[in-house]
Amino acid sequence: MKWDHIIRGGEIVTPTSQYKANIYVKNGKIVTITDSELEGEAKEITDATGLQVLPGLIDTHVHSRDGGATYKEDFFHSTQAAAAGGITTIFEMPNTNPTINNVENFHKQVENLHSKAHVNFGVWGICLGDINNEDLQSLSEAGVIGFKYFWGYAVNKHTFQLVYNYSNEMEDVFPPCDDGEVFAMFEEVAKTGQTFAIHAENSDVINRLTKSFEKSGKTDYETFLASRPNVVEELTIQTAISMAKQTGAKLHILHVSTAEGVHLIRQAQKEGIPITAETCPHYLFLTNEDYETIGPSMKVYPLVKFRKDQDSIWEGIADGTISFVCSDHAPHTEEEKNGDLWTIPAGMCGVETIAPLMLNAVSEKRITLQQFVSLLAENPAKQFGVFPQKGAIQVGSDADLTIVDMKKQAVIKKEQLHSKSKVTAYDGYKVTGMPVVTIVNGVTVMKNGEVTGGILGKLVIPTK
Amino acid sequence: MKWDHIIRGGEIVTPTSQYKANIYVKNGKIVTITDSELEGEAKEITDATGLQVLPGLIDTHVHSRDGGATYKEDFFHSTQAAAAGGITTIFEMPNTNPTINNVENFHKQVENLHSKAHVNFGVWGICLGDINNEDLQSLSEAGVIGFKYFWGYAVNKHTFQLVYNYSNEMEDVFPPCDDGEVFAMFEEVAKTGQTFAIHAENSDVINRLTKSFEKSGKTDYETFLASRPNVVEELTIQTAISMAKQTGAKLHILHVSTAEGVHLIRQAQKEGIPITAETCPHYLFLTNEDYETIGPSMKVYPLVKFRKDQDSIWEGIADGTISFVCSDHAPHTEEEKNGDLWTIPAGMCGVETIAPLMLNAVSEKRITLQQFVSLLAENPAKQFGVFPQKGAIQVGSDADLTIVDMKKQAVIKKEQLHSKSKVTAYDGYKVTGMPVVTIVNGVTVMKNGEVTGGILGKLVIPTK
Amino acid sequence: MKWDHIIRGGEIVTPTSQYKANIYVKNGKIVTITDSELEGEAKEITDATGLQVLPGLIDTHVHSRDGGATYKEDFFHSTQAAAAGGITTIFEMPNTNPTINNVENFHKQVENLHSKAHVNFGVWGICLGDINNEDLQSLSEAGVIGFKYFWGYAVNKHTFQLVYNYSNEMEDVFPPCDDGEVFAMFEEVAKTGQTFAIHAENSDVINRLTKSFEKSGKTDYETFLASRPNVVEELTIQTAISMAKQTGAKLHILHVSTAEGVHLIRQAQKEGIPITAETCPHYLFLTNEDYETIGPSMKVYPLVKFRKDQDSIWEGIADGTISFVCSDHAPHTEEEKNGDLWTIPAGMCGVETIAPLMLNAVSEKRITLQQFVSLLAENPAKQFGVFPQKGAIQVGSDADLTIVDMKKQAVIKKEQLHSKSKVTAYDGYKVTGMPVVTIVNGVTVMKNGEVTGGILGKLVIPTK
Amino acid sequence: MKWDHIIRGGEIVTPTSQYKANIYVKNGKIVTITDSELEGEAKEITDATGLQVLPGLIDTHVHSRDGGATYKEDFFHSTQAAAAGGITTIFEMPNTNPTINNVENFHKQVENLHSKAHVNFGVWGICLGDINNEDLQSLSEAGVIGFKYFWGYAVNKHTFQLVYNYSNEMEDVFPPCDDGEVFAMFEEVAKTGQTFAIHAENSDVINRLTKSFEKSGKTDYETFLASRPNVVEELTIQTAISMAKQTGAKLHILHVSTAEGVHLIRQAQKEGIPITAETCPHYLFLTNEDYETIGPSMKVYPLVKFRKDQDSIWEGIADGTISFVCSDHAPHTEEEKNGDLWTIPAGMCGVETIAPLMLNAVSEKRITLQQFVSLLAENPAKQFGVFPQKGAIQVGSDADLTIVDMKKQAVIKKEQLHSKSKVTAYDGYKVTGMPVVTIVNGVTVMKNGEVTGGILGKLVIPTK
Numbered sequence A, B, C, D: 001m002k003w004d005h006i007i008r009g010g011e012i013v014t015p016t017s018q019y020k021a022n023i024y025v026k027n028g029k030i031v032t033i034t035d036s037e038l039e040g041e042a043k044e045i046t047d048a049t050g051l052q053v054l055p056g057l058i059d060t061h062v063h064s065r066d067g068g069a070t071y072k073e074d075f076f077h078s079t080q081a082a083a084a085g086g087i088t089t090i091f092e093m094p095n096t097n098p099t100i101n102n103v104e105n106f107h108k109q110v111e112n113l114h115s116k117a118h119v120n121f122g123v124w125g126i127c128l129g130d131i132n133n134e135d136l137q138s139l140s141e142a143g144v145i146g147f148k149y150f151w152g153y154a155v156n157k158h159t160f161q162l163v164y165n166y167s168n169e170m171e172d173v174f175p176p177c178d179d180g181e182v183f184a185m186f187e188e189v190a191k192t193g194q195t196f197a198i199h200a201e202n203s204d205v206i207n208r209l210t211k212s213f214e215k216s217g218k219t220d221y222e223t224f225l226a227s228r229p230n231v232v233e234e235l236t237i238q239t240a241i242s243m244a245k246q247t248g249a250k251l252h253i254l255h256v257s258t259a260e261g262v263h264l265i266r267q268a269q270k271e272g273i274p275i276t277a278e279t280c281p282h283y284l285f286l287t288n289e290d291y292e293t294i295g296p297s298m299k300v301y302p303l304v305k306f307r308k309d310q311d312s313i314w315e316g317i318a319d320g321t322i323s324f325v326c327s328d329h330a331p332h333t334e335e336e337k338n339g340d341l342w343t344i345p346a347g348m349c350g351v352e353t354i355a356p357l358m359l360n361a362v363s364e365k366r367i368t369l370q371q372f373v374s375l376l377a378e379n380p381a382k383q384f385g386v387f388p389q390k391g392a393i394q395v396g397s398d399a400d401l402t403i404v405d406m407k408k409q410a411v412i413k414k415e416q417l418h419s420k421s422k423v424t425a426y427d428g429y430k431v432t433g434m435p436v437v438t439i440v441n442g443v444t445v446m447k448n449g450e451v452t453g454g455i456l457g458k459l460v461i462p463t464k
C-alpha cells in the first residue's frame, strides 16, 4: 500500500492563495502535493472536488472538564464534538482536577486525555502564584502548550482548585495573588519564552459592584452588565501590559470582549510590547441586545458586551490586533444554566460550532476564506510554536486537514451537538458553509457530520 | 489710617504680563492697583523698587507632622519656614494624629493649626476606604481643600494611622484597600467635585521586589531603585486614570517622578479625562547620580529617578501636563535619616527651599518668571477652587504677596532652615533669585529672611 | 481735570476671572483699578453697573477696500462699523491699491487710514514672491502687523494687484508663485519673526475642478462645494506646515474652514511646529444647509462647509488649536452679490456683527465670557506682539475697552449696518448679549449703538 | 520525457516557513512538490542539496534604456544582468524612446523587449498629464504592469521625452503639470485599479535651492544634499497621499529615501489610505558618510540621505510600511558619471547586485531569509497582481525559481557586471549569501554566475 490517504480534486486554501492540487499522505504526514495523479494504491481516498481543503483547524481554548466535572463534559465527548465541528487539534485548559500545576499532574493528564482523544491535543499549564511558581520551568520542559493565569481567582489550599466566589472570610483558601505575586509570575513565565495567557477581569471591582447591584433585586442583563463594566477588562489588561513590558513575558489576552481591550492591545503592539489576543464567536456574533431572545445560555465570562464593542472586535480582527479566534468551550448542564442570571454558571458549548459560525462569516463577506485559515489554523499554530507542523498544507506537515463546503447550508441544533451537555446560544442559527470532512493524522475522523474516527489523537508539544 | 499697606514701586508679575504699579491694601484685601500715588496714610509701606511683586505662593503638599510626630516638625515651625521661604499659603496633609477622616477631626485640626499658623492654610481630608467613605461628603462640606488617598497603605484598626510597612501577618490592621474598595472611593469623591489626590506607587510590587532585593545585601541607590522601578508608578497611575474615566472623579497625581507617569497623564488629558499632576523640586533638580554626593537625605517616596525621567518631567512642566510644583515637605530628624537606605524614613524639608530653587530655575532660563507664577500661585489656586481669592494680584483678591529679588544670590544652608528638623538635599546649593518679602493677609511676615509676623494665618476653604 | 474717564461699577472680565472694580483713565491709558472712589473730576464718566467691562476687542482680518474699491467700502465706514460692533482695533489687509508691498506704500496707507480711523488699526504687509521678497525686512521694521500671502494668486505686472481669475493665457501677469518661490518667501519672513498668514486653498486643483463642474451647468451650492472640496485646504495647509517646520517661519492659517485643517494644525502644534490658526463666524454659525435660506450673500472663500467641519472647528476652539476669531470683513455691493453662484464675488460684511454673534454663543453656553475675551482680545494681542498694550485690563495698558450687556437682546438688521455695502448672511439673526459701549484710547466712540467718537484711531505697531 | 525539470534536495523557503522538498516542473509550471522521488525522466535535474530554493525574485523598478539611450544599457544586457543576479522577472520603466504613453507604443515596446529578454518582464505605462490622460484606460487593458508619474518633470512637445533640467524659458516643452492636472491624473488612474507609482521630489523647491546653492561654488556632497533637503520628499508624498485619499488611487511611493517619508506613509496606512512603498539597496546600505570613499557613482535621485533616514527606512522594512525592495537600475557610462557632482547624471547599476546585497543583509541578521522572500518575491507579486503566478512556490505557479547558497562568499566586482555600463557604488563590496541558480519558466538561465539561458523571457500581465 503506497499511500495512506489521497485527497483528490480539492482547492487548497492558504492565508495567501487558493489553488487546485491533490494531496498524498503517508505515515500521518503530507508527502506530496501535485496537480497530477501519482501511481500506487491508497488506504483511503477522499474526493474533494468542488470543496476547499484547509489546514486542520485548531481550537486553542477548550474546557473539557476532564478530570473534574465530567458530569458536564469529558474529553471523549469534547473531542468528538471537535471532530464533528472540523477541529483537528484542541488545547485543553488546565483548571481540571487535578489541576495542571506541576509535571506529575501534566503527565497524568496527558495519559488521561490520550485515552479519549478523537483529535490531537495540547495541554495548558496553570499559574497559581507562589504555590507553583517554581514548577513553571519544568512544566515548560515537560511540554505544556502555554501558561494560563486565572487573574483574581482564589485557590483551595488542599485541592488547588479555583474558587469561583471568593470572599475573604473563607477558610482553607489562598486568597487571589496580589500584584507583587503576579509580577513574580510574569518574571517566571518570561523565562520559558512561552505564551502567558490571562483571563482579564478585575475581580475586586466586579465583586464590589456585584454586591452593590445584587441588592437592587434586578435580574435583567443590563444591570448584570453594569456590575461587570468594560473598565474591569481595561484595568487588568493594562496592568498586564505594563508587567509584560517590564518582564518580557509573551502576554496573551484571552477572550477579548471590549472596545477598550482592543484599543489597549493595539497600542501596546505598536509600541513593540510582546502581546497577542484572541476572541470568541460569542463576542463576534452576539451583543447585549440578543439576551432577550437567547436568555441565560449566553451567559459567559467575560460577558458579551455592546454593539460598539462588537464593532471594535471585528476591527481588531481586520487589522490583526486580534490574531485568532477560539471557542472557550465550557459546557454546563441544562439544569445548572436554568436559574437566576446572577448565580448560574458562565460558559457554553463552542468547539463544535466555532467553524460553522466563522465559515458563515465568510459567506457573509465579513472575512475571506483565506483570513479564516489565518484565524483558525496558521495564526494559532504560530502563536504556540507548532507551525508548520500544524496550520499549514505543505510537504512535511502533519496531515491534519479540514475540508469545507462553502455552499452547504445548515442549521445548528442543540440536540445534535456531540458534547455531554449541549447548552449553546446558537440553537436554530442558520449557516452557509460547513466543515464536511475532518482528517486527523491522515485519517478521516468526520465525514458529513458523522464522527467516524477512533481514539487516535496525539499530544502536541511546542517546538519553540 | 486710610490704608493698611502700600506696596510701592514694584513690578507686578502675572502668568501673562509684567507691569509697574502700586498696590493698596485694606482689610487684608487688594483694593487699588495704580500707577499713581493715592492720598492717605498707611500702617505699613513696602518699597518694592527694583523688585517683582508676585501673587502669594501656595505650597499644596506639606506634612507638618502636627498633631502626631511633633518631635520632627510642628505647624508653628513649618509655617515659619513657609513665611521665610516666600510661601503665603500651605495645604496640610491629613496623615496626622488624629487623622483627618471625619468632620470632628477636621474641626479639631483647624483649631490646632489656627493657633500656630504664620501663613494661611488649607487642610486635606483623608480617604481610608470603607472606614470613612461615608464621611467624605460631610468633610467636603466642612471645608477640606481636597481628598488624599495613600494608595496601598494599611490602616491601624484603632488609631486609623497609616501603617508604613504592612505585612499580612499584622494584627489590628485594616489591610490595604482592594481595587473594588478604591473604586467605591472614586465614586464617592466624584460626588464632591473636589480634587482626589493619590500617592501613586504599587505597593504590592514594591513589597515583593523589596523582599527579593533586600536579600541581596546590597545597599546602593541603584539596587534600591530596582526594588521600586518606574513601572510601579505606571501601574497605579493607569489604574487611577481608568477609574477616573469611569467615575468622573477629579483625579490628581501627586509628586510625579517618572517619564512613564508624565506620558500616561498627557495621554489621558488629551482624551479629556479629568486629571492633573504636580511634581516636586527633588524630581526637577536631582537624579540618581546625585546620591553619591548627597546621600540618605535625598531618600523620598517616590524615589528620585533617572536623567530621562527628569527630562520628561521638565517637558511635562513646559507643555502643561504638570500644572504645579509643591514641596512634599516631610521632615525627619537627623538621627532618623542616618542609617541603612532600606530602613530610614523617606522625606525631607521643602517648604522653605521650593521658592528659591524654582526662582533659580528662572535665572537659569528653564522657566520664565511668568511661568513661575503659574506653577506656584495661579495654577494651584485654580486647582483647589480658591482663585482669584488666592493666586492673583487683582482688586478684590486677598493681599497675599511674595516679593522677589531676581538679582539676589544666596546659598541654602541647612542650619538656617526654620523647621524643627532640618534635613535637606540642598545644603550648600547656590541660587540666584530669592523671595525677600512675604505678605500674608496684607501684613508683612518675612523681610529679608527674617520672619517677623505673628500667628495670623487663616483657614482657606474652596469656593468650588 | 484729574481723570479723562472713569468707568464705574462694572465687572471686569479677563480670561481667568471676573471681579468688580472701577477703572480710571488718563492720557489714553488705564492708570488705576480700584474698588474705591478716587477723588478728582473726570471729563467722562461711564456707569457700567450691571455690565461687563472687557479688554477692547481686536478684529485682525479686515478688508476695508481703501484705497482701491472704495465704492464697496472705505476705512471711514469700516471703522464706524467696528466701533458700532464693539471692536477697538482692526488690522487692515494689504490687498489694497496701492498694495502694501513696500515701505513707501505702507507709509502712504498709514497716512490714508489715519485720516479716517474711528478705531485703532494695524496694517498687514503683503508677500508677492520674488517681486517684493527683498522688501520684507524693511516692511517689518516700518511696522507692519504681520505678513500675508494670498497663496496661488497671480499678480498684475504693473499694478501688483491680485488677479482673481488667473489663466495662463493672460498677459502682463506674474503667474502664481511656484513652491520654490513660496519656500524662499517662508525663509524671508522667518527672519522677521513676525506672523506669516496664508490664505490656504490649492488654486490649481480648484481651477481644474471648477472647469470640469462649471460645464455641468449646475448652480447649486453642493456642486459648487464639489469644485472646492475640503482637500484643497488640506493640500495647502500641509505644504505650509512642512515649509514652516523647515524654515522656522511663524505660520498662521487664516479662516480655517475644514475638519481636515483643524486636524493638521493640531498635529503640527503637538510636534512643536510654530503654527497658529483663526476662524470666522461664518464657519462657526453656518453650514451648507443654510444656503437654501440665506443664498448668495453667504458665498465666502474658503466656502462654508459641512456640519462635521463646523463641529471640528468648535472643537478646535475648545482645545485651543484655533486661538482667535476674526471677521474676514470683505464687503461687496448688493448688485455684485446678485447673480450666478459661480461668478459673483466672495465675501461679506463682518466687523460689526462678529462681537454680537460671539456674545450670543456665550449666551448659548458654547463658550464662556472668559473664553470670549481670550478669542477676541488677549489671544490676538499676543499673537501680533501688542499685548498687554492691547488685550488686557491692567494698569499701564491702553484704555481700549468694550462694555457688554449680556442681557440685551437684539436683531441684526442689514440696513442698520454702518458699512458702505451692507451684504450679510445674518440679516434677521437674533442675539442675546451686545456690546453697548466702545472706548478707544480712553474716549467713548459708541454708546448703545450710536457711533459718537471722532477720527481718533492710532496706528498699532508690534513691540515684538 | 515526463518532466522538464526536477529541483532536488533543496530547502523551500516561503515567507512563513522552510521545508525540504523536491520540485517537479512541466510546461513552465510547478506541478508537484514532494518529499519523494517520482518516476519518470527529466530534461534537466538540479541538485539543490544544501541550498535554499526561493520563489523567483522580481525587480519592479528597472530602467534598461531600451529604446532610447541604448549606448548606456539595453534589454539584452539588463536581462542578462538580472539572470546573473538571481532575478527572474523585471518591470521595465516607461521613460524610454518611444515612451510608453499609449497602446501603440506599449505593443511596440513589448515586441522590442521580447526579442532580447533573458528573464520575464512587465512594462510600466507612463502618465504625462493631459497629454495622455485619455490613454490610461486602454493602456491598462493592454496590460501595463502599473502607471508611473515622474512628478515635476516637463515633457518635450514632439517626442514626449522627459526634460531633466527644465527652466521656464524653454521652448517646445510642456511645463510640469500643476496640481490640478495631477489631480485629474489620480482620478483617471484610480479607475484602472492599478498601482500609481510616483517619483516624489518637489522639483520647484529643488530648482530654487539648486540655483541658490550652485552659486556658492561648493561641490561637496553636504552642500548638494542641502539643495535637495528631506522636506522635498515630504512635500510631494503628503500631497500625493491627500490626492490618493480623495480619489482612491492605489498610490505607490517609489524609492523612499527619508525618515519623513517613512513616517508619512506609515500614518497614511494606519488611516486606511491605499498606499504602499518601496526602497532600494542604496538607501539601505549607504549614507552621506560614504560619499567620501565612493564618490560620484553613488549619485542617485532621490539622493542617499543621512544615518537617521537609513535607520527609519530599516524600521519601515521591519514593520511592513515599506513592502518591497527594488534596484532602480539606471546605468550611465563611466564618462558620464565622471564630473561635477551638480551636473553628472543620477543613477547606477542595480539589477545584478540587489539580491547579493539583500542576502548579505540576511547573513548579517538584519532580515530573515523568510523576510527576504517577502521583500523580493511575494510582496511585489501581490502588489502588481501577479501572485501566485509569480512570487510563490506552489503547485500551479510558474516555475520561476532562485536558488541561493547562504554560505557562499563573494566580492562584487564592477568589471564582472553584465550591464553595458558598469557603474556601481558597490565595487569591492563583500557579501555572504549568493544566488547560484536562476530558473525562468522552468529553464535554468544562470548557474554559478554563468548566464546560460537564451531569450525565453515572457511578458507578465496583471490578472487584477
Ligand SMILES: [Zn+2]
Binding pocket: A199, A254, A255, A301, A302
Ligand atoms: Zn476565561
Ligand SMILES: [Zn+2]
Binding pocket: A061, A063, A093, A328, A330
Ligand atoms: Zn476559558
Ligand SMILES: [Zn+2]
Binding pocket: B199, B254, B255, B301, B302
Ligand atoms: Zn506621597
Ligand SMILES: [Zn+2]
Binding pocket: B061, B063, B093, B328, B330
Ligand atoms: Zn506627601
Ligand SMILES: [Zn+2]
Binding pocket: C199, C254, C255, C301, C302
Ligand atoms: Zn482669504
Ligand SMILES: [Zn+2]
Binding pocket: C061, C063, C093, C328, C330
Ligand atoms: Zn480675507
Ligand SMILES: [Zn+2]
Binding pocket: D199, D254, D255, D301, D302
Ligand atoms: Zn525616480
Ligand SMILES: [Zn+2]
Binding pocket: D061, D063, D093, D328, D330
Ligand atoms: Zn527610477
